[in-house]
Amino acid sequence: MNMAWRRFLVWSLMSAGVLASGWRAEGQIVFEKETRARLTRPVTVTLEETTLGKALAALSQQTGLTIRAESFLQARALTVQIGPISALNALNALAELGDWQWIETEKGVLRFARRRLRVPAEPAAIPRLIQNAFPLDLRDYLLMPKPSEDMTRLMTPATRTVMVNGPERMQIGQHRGRLYATCSRQLFDRLKPAGIESRTILFTELTPEQRESLIGTLVGQILQSVDPDLLHYDLWPHVSDPASTELELHPGGLLAVQTHIVRPDGSRTIHGYDVVVQTP
Amino acid sequence: MFDYRKSTFTSCLAQALCVLLITGMPVRHAHATPWQQSNPGSSKETVLLIPVEADYRMLSLPQITGRIAQRYHVSILIEGKPEPEPLSLQVKGTLKEALDTIANAFDYRWTLCKSGVILFNKRFQNIQAHPQILLSEQRQMVHDILKSLEIAPTSELSWDAQIKSLTSTFTPMQWDALRTQGHLFGASLSNAQLTLLARANYDNTFGEQVRAWTRLRRWLDSLDGLSIQYDPFNSKAGSPVLNLTFKDRQGNIVDRDTLLIPREKQQ
Numbered sequence: 411m412n413m414a415w416r417r418f419l420v421w422s423l424m425s426a427g428v429l430a431s432g433w434r435a436e437g438q439i440v441f442e443k444e445t446r447a448r449l450t451r452p453v454t455v456t457l458e459e460t461t462l463g464k465a466l467a468a469l470s471q472q473t474g475l476t477i478r479a480e481s482f483l484q485a486r487a488l489t490v491q492i493g494p495i496s497a498l499n500a501l502n503a504l505a506e507l508g509d510w511q512w513i514e515t516e517k518g519v520l521r522f523a524r525r526r527l528r529v530p531a532e533p534a535a536i537p538r539l540i541q542n543a544f545p546l547d548l549r550d551y552l553l554m555p556k557p558s559e560d561m562t563r564l565m566t567p568a569t570r571t572v573m574v575n576g577p578e579r580m581q582i583g584q585h586r587g588r589l590y591a592t593c594s595r596q597l598f599d600r601l602k603p604a605g606i607e608s609r610t611i612l613f614t615e616l617t618p619e620q621r622e623s624l625i626g627t628l629v630g631q632i633l634q635s636v637d638p639d640l641l642h643y644d645l646w647p648h649v650s651d652p653a654s655t656e657l658e659l660h661p662g663g664l665l666a667v668q669t670h671i672v673r674p675d676g677s678r679t680i681h682g683y684d685v686v687v688q689t690p
Numbered sequence: 691m692f693d694y695r696k697s698t699f700t701s702c703l704a705q706a707l708c709v710l711l712i713t714g715m716p717v718r719h720a721h722a723t724p725w726q727q728s729n730p731g732s733s734k735e736t737v738l739l740i741p742v743e744a745d746y747r748m749l750s751l752p753q754i755t756g757r758i759a760q761r762y763h764v765s766i767l768i769e770g771k772p773e774p775e776p777l778s779l780q781v782k783g784t785l786k787e788a789l790d791t792i793a794n795a796f797d798y799r800w801t802l803c804k805s806g807v808i809l810f811n812k813r814f815q816n817i818q819a820h821p822q823i824l825l826s827e828q829r830q831m832v833h834d835i836l837k838s839l840e841i842a843p844t845s846e847l848s849w850d851a852q853i854k855s856l857t858s859t860f861t862p863m864q865w866d867a868l869r870t871q872g873h874l875f876g877a878s879l880s881n882a883q884l885t886l887l888a889r890a891n892y893d894n895t896f897g898e899q900v901r902a903w904t905r906l907r908r909w910l911d912s913l914d915g916l917s918i919q920y921d922p923f924n925s926k927a928g929s930p931v932l933n934l935t936f937k938d939r940q941g942n943i944v945d946r947d948t949l950l951i952p953r954e955k956q957q
Binding site: 480482485492499503524531540585592597622629640646648649687689 | 751752755756759765766767768769770771772803804805806807809811812813814817818819820821822823824825826827828829830831834835838839841842843849850853854857858862865868869872873874875876877884887888890891892894895896898899902903905906909910913914915916917918919920922930932947949950951952
């Protein structure tokens with residue numbers, strides 16, 4: 411066998427292997443051959459004030475695929491005015507709308523889920539994992555960044571200080587307080603017609619709107635009680651890298667466990683905590 | 691006899707065929723919108739340059755975008771429930787300018803996604819607007835947050851007790867450095883000391899988060915047993931108060947909470 415035929419054989423085997431295992435699309439997702447064919451079908455969906463579950467059901471009907479969202483995403487409200495576009499484009503756009511992802515779990519079955527971060531399971535990754543757990547609209551509302559998988563971009567002490575002490579931090583605080591203020595006021599106003607001022611009301615009696623206000627209030631209350639740093643930034647240097655921690659002894663046995671941060675303009679700030687310890 | 695030209699041609703043909711098969715060429719062409727199909731060579735951004743002139747009278751956001759989608763053959767997705775109040779809008783210019791006007795009016799932002807679909811996401815500049823709060827999704831969020839927080843190693847001791855435990859391991863030289871130089875860096879501690887310090891730092895940072903999110907999980911898991919009571923006599927700073935009592939399925943109280951209601955709507 412001459413060289414050309416050998417090369418042809420190698421290429422043919424490689425391409426056959428790729429085709430047998432599926433199709434490589436955006437995000438390195440591999441689809442079954444049959445799924446791939448169905449994803450090329452043009453779809454048209456017009457649904458006003460619908461839910462993700464219903465939108466995916468419409469796409470399932472038009473493609474012959476089984477497309478489902480995780481149960482906790484089914485009730486997400488949205489409006490769909492698409493088509494004719496390929497089912498693949500429709501699914502990718504829907505996923506981008508809520509920062510979700512979709513995968514083929516078995517032949518002809520696609521599942522919508524929250525985007526998963528591929529970050530190492532170590533404490534330094536915790537802030538990003540927490541940020542990623544928030545639905546996209548709540549993240550936007552709280553001015554949270556889109557969590558990055560690139561762990562090499564951990565904030566330097568200098569850039570962090572600029573952000574933490576800048577106007578952005580005040581704005582973040584206002585937005586956290588706003589969720590509680592808006593939802594609790596809305597809850598009270600929605601409970602008044604039900605007679606809250608004269609009787610005890612049970613959760614089981616609440617309307618969907620009253621429930622949404624109540625849950626928003628509870629979430630808002632917790633958001634107000636936690637340190638916002640983990641929701642917006644990476645860890646402070648003394649936490650992500652304990653070797654950089656500075657222990658400083660003050661009169662009265664007060665030991666400061668802290669990070670000294672030098673700003674670009676040369677000024678310094680300190681972040682950490684104090685403990686009174688016994689000195690020998 | 692070996693024909694070099696023929697073999698090279700065959701090989702190249704095979705390679706080209708394989709590349710076409712792997713990249714899925716037929717699918718890419720099937721994605722074009724009718725507007726793009728009638729304008730071959732147009733990129734997805736070009737659609738934004740279409741001239742638009744319209745006078746929308748008392749229409750909701752989905753009604754306006756519905757008309758745009760139909761007239762200009764574009765696909766649109768809107769996140770959430772738009773405000774039900776209809777608006778009157780006049781738009782004149784490119785589609786991009788029209789979308790800017792419409793999104794601004796309804797407190798949304800828009801983007802053209804990779805698939806060529808126009809996405810509308812809420813902007814929350816309206817002070818009364820808030821994101822969708824779904825019980826099942828919030829439960830999942832809390833579950834995922836608590837799962838993430840499990841990554842950090844924890845200790846039976848509180849963070850201040852851990853620091854006290856750390857200082858009890860300090861050598862006379864380390865104490866001397868603290869007293870004379872005023873400070874000691876983590877890098878100069880032994881590995882065992884550094885582990886103690888790291889755990890204290892983690893607990894100081896994550897401990898409060900674990901307690902707070904665990905409390906929210908408790909609340910969300912016992913909503914079916916929740917009762918809400920108005921308490922006009924317990925109001926602080928002149929605000930109404932709602933007392934919440936959470937009970938489990940057996941009727942045992944699992945938690946209580948007090949909601950201070952802002953007196954006036956925020957403007």
